Every structure is written in C-alpha cells, then in structure tokens.
Amino acid sequence: MAEQDHKKGRKELRDGLKQSRSLFLIVALFSVFANLLMLTGPLFMLQVYDRVLASQSEATLVALTGLVVLLYGLMAVLDYARGRILARIGARFQTIFDKRVFDAVMRRSVDPGYRNRPATSVRDLEAIQRVFSSPAAFAVYDIPWTPIFLAAIFIFHPILGWFAVAGGSVLIFATILNQWITRRPQEDYQKASAVAENFQTSVRRDAEVVQSLGMRKSVLARWQENRNKALESSIYASDVGGTIQNFTKAFRFLLQSGMLAIGAWLVLQQEMTPGAMIAGSILLGRALAPVEQSISQWPLVQRARSGWLALAEMLERIPEEPDHTALPKPKAKIEVIGVSVTPPGERTPTLRNVSFRLEPGQALGVIGPSAAGKSTLARALTGIWPTVTGSVRLDGAALDQFADDVRGEHIGYLPQDVALFDASVADNIARLSTSPDAEQVVIAAKKAGAHEMILKLPEGYDTRISAGGSRLSGGQKQRLGLARAMYGDPVLIVLDEPNANLDSSGSAALNAAIDQMKAAGKAVIIMAHRPAAIASCDLLLVLDQGMAKAFGPRDDVLKETLKNYKDVAPNIAAGAPGTAARLPQGAAMPTSNPIKTGGTA
Numbered sequence: 001m002a003e004q005d006h007k008k009g010r011k012e013l014r015d016g017l018k019q020s021r022s023l024f025l026i027v028a029l030f031s032v033f034a035n036l037l038m039l040t041g042p043l044f045m046l047q048v049y050d051r052v053l054a055s056q057s058e059a060t061l062v063a064l065t066g067l068v069v070l071l072y073g074l075m076a077v078l079d080y081a082r083g084r085i086l087a088r089i090g091a092r093f094q095t096i097f098d099k100r101v102f103d104a105v106m107r108r109s110v111d112p113g114y115r116n117r118p119a120t121s122v123r124d125l126e127a128i129q130r131v132f133s134s135p136a137a138f139a140v141y142d143i144p145w146t147p148i149f150l151a152a153i154f155i156f157h158p159i160l161g162w163f164a165v166a167g168g169s170v171l172i173f174a175t176i177l178n179q180w181i182t183r184r185p186q187e188d189y190q191k192a193s194a195v196a197e198n199f200q201t202s203v204r205r206d207a208e209v210v211q212s213l214g215m216r217k218s219v220l221a222r223w224q225e226n227r228n229k230a231l232e233s234s235i236y237a238s239d240v241g242g243t244i245q246n247f248t249k250a251f252r253f254l255l256q257s258g259m260l261a262i263g264a265w266l267v268l269q270q271e272m273t274p275g276a277m278i279a280g281s282i283l284l285g286r287a288l289a290p291v292e293q294s295i296s297q298w299p300l301v302q303r304a305r306s307g308w309l310a311l312a313e314m315l316e317r318i319p320e321e322p323d324h325t326a327l328p329k330p331k332a333k334i335e336v337i338g339v340s341v342t343p344p345g346e347r348t349p350t351l352r353n354v355s356f357r358l359e360p361g362q363a364l365g366v367i368g369p370s371a372a373g374k375s376t377l378a379r380a381l382t383g384i385w386p387t388v389t390g391s392v393r394l395d396g397a398a399l400d401q402f403a404d405d406v407r408g409e410h411i412g413y414l415p416q417d418v419a420l421f422d423a424s425v426a427d428n429i430a431r432l433s434t435s436p437d438a439e440q441v442v443i444a445a446k447k448a449g450a451h452e453m454i455l456k457l458p459e460g461y462d463t464r465i466s467a468g469g470s471r472l473s474g475g476q477k478q479r480l481g482l483a484r485a486m487y488g489d490p491v492l493i494v495l496d497e498p499n500a501n502l503d504s505s506g507s508a509a510l511n512a513a514i515d516q517m518k519a520a521g522k523a524v525i526i527m528a529h530r531p532a533a534i535a536s537c538d539l540l541l542v543l544d545q546g547m548a549k550a551f552g553p554r555d556d557v558l559k560e561t562l563k564n565y566k567d568v569a570p571n572i573a574a575g576a577p578g579t580a581a582r583l584p585q586g587a588a589m590p591t592s593n594p595i596k597t598g599g600t601a
C-alpha cells in the first residue's frame, strides 16, 4: 500500500487528532520544561564536583541538594501530567473514531468480498490509542532535544561533543535500520495472525458441523498453517529487532564509558574539570534516552503505523453516510423499475432488468428455481445491495433517500439465514434497540404467531439466546425472525423463504401474519419455494436466471407457468406446506410458452 494513497482517509484521521490540538500544545510546553529540568542532574554534578568538593562547603551542598529535590519533584509532576494528557489524547481519538470505524466495518461487511476477510479496523484504532499511553509518545516530544543536549556537550569540550554526535548518529542509524528491517515481518505477522483468528472464529461458529463431519484434524491443520506463518514472521521480527535492541543497549553503555574515558583524559590534560567530565556523561545519557526508547517501543509504533494506513484506506473507501432529509412515513407503494443488481465485488449481474409494482394491501410472491435471483432481489428491495441500473422506490422515494436506520424501520426483512444475536428474545425482536418498546415487542411477536412459542421458553421474552440462536429450533428461529421483521410497524416486509423451517401451524401463522399486514394496508414480498408460502399472495413474479419470466395475478401466472398446476393449486389454496408440490423449478416451466415479463400490476 503506497503511503501517498488514501489522502482523504488520512486527512480524516489527522482532523480527528487536530481536535486535541490544544492538548498537544500543552504537552509540548510541559515537554520543554521537563527536558530543561533534565539538565538538573548534569548541573548538580558539575556544582558538587567543582564547587562543593573544591570549597568543602557543607552549606552549599545542602542548598544544592534541596534545590535538586525540588527540581526533580517538579520534573516528576510534569512527566505525570504529560503521561495523563497523552493517554487522554489517545482515548479521545478512539472515542472520536469508534462509531465511524464500527459503522464503516459494518457497511463494508455487507460486501460479500469483505465479509470473510479479517476485520482488524477496531484493533487498528486501539493500536493507535495504545501508542499515546506508551513511552513512545514521550519519545516523540523528547527526541527534538537530543541534538540540543548533544550540542550542550560541546560547551564542556568539542572533542566530547564530536564523540557524542558520532555515537548518537550510530544509534539513530540503528533506529532507522530497525524500522526498515522489521516493518515487513511485522506486517506479515499481523496479517497471518488476523487470518488465523478469523478462521478460528468462523469454525467455532460452525463447531457442530466440524464435530459431526470429523473435520477437526483438517480444520486444525489449516488453522496451524496460518498460525505458523504468523509465528515465523513474529520470530524473525523479534530476532532482528532484538539484535538491534541489544546492540543499541550495549553501544549506549559503551558510549557512556567512552565519554568518561575521554573526559578523564581531558581532565588529565587539564582541559576540563572532573565535574564537566561527569556532567557530560550524564548529558549524553539524557540525549540518547529517547532514541533508545523509540527502538524498544518500535513494535508498538509499527503496529500503530500500519493501523493508521489501514484505517485511512477503509475510511476513504467507506465515506460517512450523508445526512438525509427526513421524509414522512411512506405508504406501502413499491416500484421496481428496470432493476439490475450485481453482488458487490462481482462483475456479472445476478438480477437483470426486473420491473414490477406493488400497491398498499398487496402481497407478491417471488418464485423460481435455485439461483434464480430471489435473494438478490430481496437484498435490492431492502437496500443491502445497490442497484447497478434502475431503481427501487418506496412511495416515490429511491431507497437511498432514506438513512439506513430509517429505511430499516420502514422495511422489515427476514433473511434466508435468520441471524439472531447474543441477547434476550425481546431484545432480538426489538432489533437490539437500547430503548426497546415492550408493548411493540409483544405486538410484533403476536403478529408473527410467535407469542405462545416465546411464552413456553424458560424465561419467556427474557430468555437469553446466544449468537446464532443455538438454543432454538429452526422453526423457532424463523418465527422470531419474522417477529423482528414486523417490529416497529414497517410498511413493507420482505420475507426470504419464510416457511423453510415451519411446520403446518407455523405456516398458518405466517399466512395469518401476511393477511394482517395486507389488511393494514402494508405490502409483503415473499421469496418462496413452497406453495404454502404464496397462499396469501395476490401477485406472482417468476424469476429465472436473474430475469423476470412472468408477472401478474397469482393464479394466472401459475396457470401459465406450471405444468402441474392442477396438482399444486389445492395446496396453494389451502396454504399447505406440502413438500411434494414444489413451485416451478427450471424443468417444470414450459419454455415454449411466451411469458409476459416486467409487467405492472
């Protein structure tokens, strides 16, 4: 990833930091004083050696010691304040971006190409925050003082000064070398460990499949492959980083002794006082401390840096949702006009030029063989996948004219795989709202025919279900999913194979729910394989290979498209969940009949 890329994203991050500009200035100011106070040690040495020892004055020693205690105390207070402020800058940065990053991660995850990629953005943000509470942040403010302290050594003696500059340059070179060599393995480590973690999370979710099909060994082997890759990169980075760290540590000790040796020699030549010799050595230590600190903190800095670049990329790709003018609650008037949809990240449309119209109080059944594009249409109708051509309009407004959460209030959706969350039954029905409306929860459950079933659960509506709803049967999950889709009085509900797991009483409850919605002037769209699901539908759309093959009043379309209409009709009329009587699969549909497509109601 080129560093000059993602300018907008990096600007957004920088703007976030700029909100703490005044705090940065305060830290800079405190750092000036803290670094000036670093001179306390060398100056004290100078005074003790050259003044106290020479004059044998105890009073001077006491006065100097008192002053040193005071100055070191002040330095401690300044460092404490700097640390607290920097930690808060990091926390503020995280708070500013938490919502934005979470939102962007969620929106990016709708894209199937990204759903299975490791989502490290939240950890990237934490990595940046952690740097602010680490000594690395201090080093940023203290490093500018390194040349100043080195220059101060020249005051004692130019030879000492040059020696310090040469030693300091070697250390700075080592820092840059460290950064250069360890960058790639550090990044490889992060990538591989994120992939391993992601894989583990996904297989844990499907642990039953892994267990039942005896896949544990193969799963372990695949997981270990990525773990080992991560480990190799980590060991390499730690070997190289550790070698450089050890070298710099030993080199710093050597420099300090070298300073003393040169200083002693200069004292012997009577070119310098013993006090200056000691003070010079201490000053060198102070000058090089931030350099050494940044080397030891390098993995943290490196992680924050790669996090910064990754976040910049993501923020640029997923800009903030624009503000939407609030629209009045729409009527259940749905227009689908020449809609084509390509799954995000794909090139070929899986839905092509589909048009239809639905009025308040109508229910539409969408049928067709597997992979005909029914779920694709459901995703386009709920605004999850954008249309590449044409538009979906709700009471005249294109779906993207509604803010995502407002659109979600108007359009209830029951996906094919009902995902439930780690929360109570009531919270799940209330779509995890932080202020759920208990009355609405019960109303939605009753509408979905789920109320009695919920009351039979161990703690009724307060029964906690784990993510994925593992304690519930397939039919129970589907009923809860339906209640969730109906929560908050949506004007349209889109049900993708709603009766796939329902028994006959479940199917009857579903049809009753659809009838209620119709009676209340709402619209319902049902993607279906089973005849029972379209018992309450007025209209039917037949999809095949992404295209509308027929559209019109239900029975007309069925007569036109079903070879075995006479067999299926009684099942449909009775709303029976019959498994033998399937709705048109590719083979059952007469290909010779010209079928009207893209019509309107």
Ligand SMILES: Nc1ncnc2c1ncn2[C@@H]1O[C@H](COP(=O)(O)OP(=O)(O)OP(=O)(O)O)[C@@H](O)[C@H]1O
Pocket (backbone or CB within 6 Å): 112, 343, 346, 350, 368, 369, 370, 371, 372, 373, 374, 375, 376, 377, 416
């Ligand atoms: N996330 C995706 N990424 C890429 N292609 C997809 C994705 N989801 C579906 N498709 C493709 O889109 C086409 C239509 O799939 P879709 O799920 O819409 O069919 P369907 O009619 O709902 O099928 P089924 O009845 O089996 O659920 C298929 O060819 C499928 O491979």
